[in-house]
Amino acid sequence: MTNKDVDAVIVGAGFSGLYATHRLRNLQGLSVQCFEAGDGPGGVWYWNRYPGARCDFESIFYSYTFDADLQREWRWTERFAKQSEILAYLQHVADRFDLRRSYRFSTRVTSAVWDDDAQRWEVASDDGSVTTARFFINAAGAFSVFKKNDFPGQEDFHGAVVHTSQWPAEGVDLAGKRVAVIGTGSTGIQVIQTIAEQVAELTVFQRTANFACPLGNRPLTDEDFAQAVADFSRNRQESRNSIAGAPYPRAVRSALMDTPEERRKVYDQYYNGGGFRMLTSSYYDLIFNPVANATAADYIRERIRERVHDPKLAELLCPNDHPYGTKRATFETKYYEAFNLPHVHLVDARTTPIVRITEKGIATTDHEYEFDVIVLATGFDVGAGALARMGVIGRGGRKLTDHWAHGQRAYLGMATHGFPNLFHINGPQSAAALFNNPIAIEDSVDFVGNLIGYLDSHGHTTAEVTDLAEDRYNELVREVADATLFPTATTWYMGDNIPGKPRTPLSLFTGAPMYRAICAEVETTGYAGFSFDGENRPLSSLVKLDGSAVFFLAGLQNMGVKPLEECSLEEARATMESFKMMQLPPPGDVSVVDTQYPIEGGYRTARLYRPSVDGPLPVVVFLHGGGWIGGSLDSFDEPCATLASRTGALVVSPDYRLAPEHPFPAATDDTVAVLRWAADHIAEFGGDPDRMAVGGESAGANLAAVAALRLRDEGGPSLRAQVLVTPPTDFLADTESRKAFAHGPLLSMELAMRMGSQYLGDPANTMSPWASPARASDLSGLPPALVITMEIDPSRDEAEDYASALAAAGVPTVCRRFDGLFHMAFSLSGAIPRAADIQEAIADFLKPLLSTEAATAAAAIR
């Protein structure tokens, strides 16, 4: 073999490698050299030829979308295609796009070393050649290294031991044999249900029972196919906007919103409906709320018990040690019925673990079983195991295996620090575990292709993720995992199906839309987090955001919640109200009573939150957020109750008038009115009018700041403190944060401007200090202020500027910025655990200022 220099080396000829070859070579005109260990294309579908191997995403979705003609001309025969058909499809793709000529099949890469002087990868292969390349593309897939046999004694066995992913092309004759299957994951289940009727005796060694739901396979009719072709563009788009990368119905309800009877109907529909819908389309909270999850788990167990005749056996087949969906969802066709056959046996390999393979078969801790064939369906060293074995050495002689000693990590699942110009297609920590793979692969390849195009068009030679970006992304992946139930199971998702492998989430568990949004943001910000020829690009907003916030935003996307910018007034109000579902239950030690306060020409409601402590109590009048156009007493129920519980204050939450029905200055007039009412009447409710503070969040914080100014200038009452959580303070501010976070998350400048103009009415009002308190000519003499800001928030800088201006005017001011949080975090306590830290900061600030001692001292000064 001669040595060669190319633009890119691509390893793998599965879905990833074939599309990468097409994209880089055919569409971008790069020279490529591709390697594949198998003797033809197919990747995971080449190797996994075990009986019953088939896809569990519908094939019309589990296929490439980059070429509409390809989609139209390939006629899938079944709803869920079997392995041989998918292999034939990939062979067809290789031929149709003339990809084979770029491959050296039956060839393994033996080392890949980055040459810093030449700025090239030097790739050696077992055919004795060396290929140099600017780019090294890891398209070897996540499932190319099978889990090695855990059990000693294989060499003693008189029969055959075969791992499912090493199934011989010519097959294994199982007819009339005594067969053992070890493992009941996706693979084991497919094998067991397929061979049960063919073999003489089948013994299944099950360590962990799985939640398997019916696959719902059937022949694909001509009508089905015609429909799929007609819907191609819509499916393509919807797939990318859906949680699992397939256009399944969106889950928009919590399992806990429905009665048991309603839930049963929903689960019946999706259990019988086939594929991933049971997990992705039934209820949105199955994957993070253990109580919601238990309803699905109970349902599936009930169905297992109905299907397996022997109650003891049924119980053994019922999973009970992990929540549903935390191990990769599995699908079956008459799997449970197989255990009703007299020659099919189940061994509980958890209570009686396998000790060794013997000459005759398998010895567990209490019995020796005799077999002719042992099938290992024991899984994979998932992730970039294949790459790690290729002897990859990066910049400065750093081994990839050392870099990953504490867990495989890759920025966006695509780039690794210290390994310039090496890109993984859906590598570790991509979203591929929950993202229909062909689509995920196309996106990943397109990202890498665009990045290479950018690099070339900007005259750069190398692209490498920065240390900071890789670290932060790794943290983000962990934080998101912690917002879910995934870490509660032992699974390849968490890397711990392999003994000794560091436990680390191998996937970003947001679903496809958020992962795609992160990648898109990185791309549109000029590849944030990458370093081009040593010049570092800063992190993008979504990567900086706290994982809980990312998970919350991902949930909105997965549900298909319309962005607020696109909502009508009524829709925006309804969406803001719906966020209440994301709050913790209010604390139990606070009693609530509604009363009325007078405004010009009428009355409004004030809701009073009284903690169970002896009074008289200090008073905090707290204004809800909602952009002056939305929000309500109900939507701030929990934040106000928690504030009362934490501060020991009587919290007054006024229902002020909203724009555009009641434009400026109605809301600020109501704020002043409620404060005056409180000064006169709060003693009747156990409050102390001499110890009163005002506060608010977002628009409510703007109203609180304005009220502090107005009370100073309009004769009181006097306030002990003001608490401003993410206050907009100047409608005309021109700040860095407004530019950096112009597109949100959640609060974008477009939305802020729209809500602001609905509130202000006449644009001249922007200049009024009653609208823009930062524009007041004098800020002295105002009550001590706590200004709380969020790092990822367009209003951050104007709020911090206001804090500086208050301090400069002699107002005792504390400014606290919460890193990684976004504008509405304070009122999303159930989704954002750090909302509790904001409450704590408020309590720490207010308690001393509202104490009786402080009031006595203040009276003495007066």
Ligand code: NAP
């Ligand atoms: P897996 O999900 O990791 O399951 C491996 C099974 O082997 C588990 O039941 C495991 O038990 C068992 N096992 C491993 N070591 C064992 C030991 N020492 N003693 C007893 N039992 C042992 O692997 P997989 O089933 O091959 O599936 C891997 C992934 O491939 C899937 O999650 C899926 O992503 C993909 N896949 C997809 C399809 C498809 O339809 N598209 C089909 C097959 C596979 P524990 O659970 O106790 O560890």
